[in-house]
Amino acid sequence: MASRLTLFSRAFMALACLLGTDARAQVITAGPASCPGVALTFDLCPVRQGTGLDQALIDYLIEHRIPATFFISGRWISKHDEQMKALLEVPFFEFGTHGDVHAHLPMHPPDEQKAEIVGAVRLIKRRYHRDATLFRPPYGEYNEETVEVVKALGLKFILWNVVSGDPDPTLSAEQIEGRLARLTRKGSIVVMHANGKGKHTREVVTQVYETLLPARGLTPMTVSELLACRQTAR
Ligand SMILES: [Zn+2]
Secondary structure, eight states: HHHHHHHHHHHHHHHHHHHHHHHTTTOOBBBBTTTTEEEEHHHOOOOOOSSSHHHHHHHHHHHHHHHEEEOOOHHHHHHHHHHHHHHTTTEEEEEEEOSOOOOOGGGHHHHHHHHHHHEEEEEHHHHHOOOOOOOOGGGGOOOHHHHHHHHHHOOOOEOSSEETTTTOOOOOOHHHHHHHHHOOTTBBBBEEEEESTTTTHHHHHIIIIIIIIIHTEEEEEEEHHHHHHHOOOO
């Protein structure tokens, strides 16, 4: 009995591993390791207080023509139509979605996950006539059903391999910069926030753009540019 149970659990674990590997393969956390580029990405999660947009950060990115990718929630778009239009006009900004109401996806069945994911995609299409094919789950939370739903919708599932920690109010700019210096390498996708939750985000981006990336021969790219990057290391 014990051995049958063991066999069963081994078979089950093997199946779980297979599914897990397949799902993980569809979740993108970085670009090619040979690419001398880094994707700076900024989530626009909904906020209850404040303006909901770090305008100083946006101005800095525009002033220095820094390619950036934004993952935007439907609820944020609903409250920021003018800001959304202004962001869409910047030719070196790319746009993905970040759920409709910033739900905890694994707590929902697939049909509700689909509604949460597709809500923001349809809103951008309807209001601004733009296709947003990149998707990042709220809180970075997902299960295998999430991966299947995203795939079925024809979206690319984008996470990150560098967590800046920028919304953490206990971290100083120097601590965030130290973390980025430790983790950032060729092909990295860095997650930050542009909704004003990151008190030091603009300061950190300035340091990253002016010091860290040039010192390592890395240049900022959008996520799509990074994924298509075929350059080799210098
Ligand atoms: Zn978020």
